[in-house]
Amino acid sequence: MTDKDGTGDGEQDDISFLRTGDIVAMTCLASANREGVLGSERVCLCTEGFGNRMCSLENVSDRDLPPDISMCMLYIYNALSVRALQEMMSNDNELKGTGSGGGHKTLLYGHAVQLKHVQSEMFTDYDR
Incomplete structure (x- = not known):
């Protein structure tokens, strides 16, 4: 997809x-x-x-106390379109009965993403 000289459109897509x-x-x-x-x-x-x-917010603007950025590194594990997520959740709800779907996925610009903490390799969660 990318040109060997690095000037093609494919490299721009990667960035x-x-x-x-x-x-x-x-x-x-x-x-x-x-x-x-x-x-x-x-x-x-x-x-x-x-x-x-559980996720929290880490202050990274304090000049006197440097943040632990390693705790803030997240791996994008899975991404689905909103429609695919809705179909998956409706199928899960039909199998399990009624319930509020959502799992560990968060909506982001029309896509649902699942995040995995880099250090601990655990999936993030939210307070329901």
């Missing part, structure tokens, strides 16, 4: 799109209110792993 197997760290700006002062801080989706499948 522009996330694929299953990629390792990511997800960051965003969050509003913070400390001692009556409104500001923002950069946070990163983090998970402790080692038996704990």
Whole structure:
């Protein structure tokens, strides 16, 4: 797909799109209110792993306390279109009875992704 000289459109596709197997760290700006002062801080989706499948936000904007980025590295394990996810969940619900589907998948720009913590190799979860 990519040209040997590296100038083809295929290389641009490799840079522009996330694929299953990629390792990511997800960051965003969050509003913070400390001692009556409104500001923002950069946070990163983090998970402790080692038996704990819950995610949290790690402050990565504090210059005095460096973040543990290794806890923020997530592997994109699986990705499905929303339609495929809905069909899969409706089939699971028919087999198991009624229930709220969703499992470990989170919607992201029209696709559902399943994330796996790089260090502990555990799948992320959310509080239901």
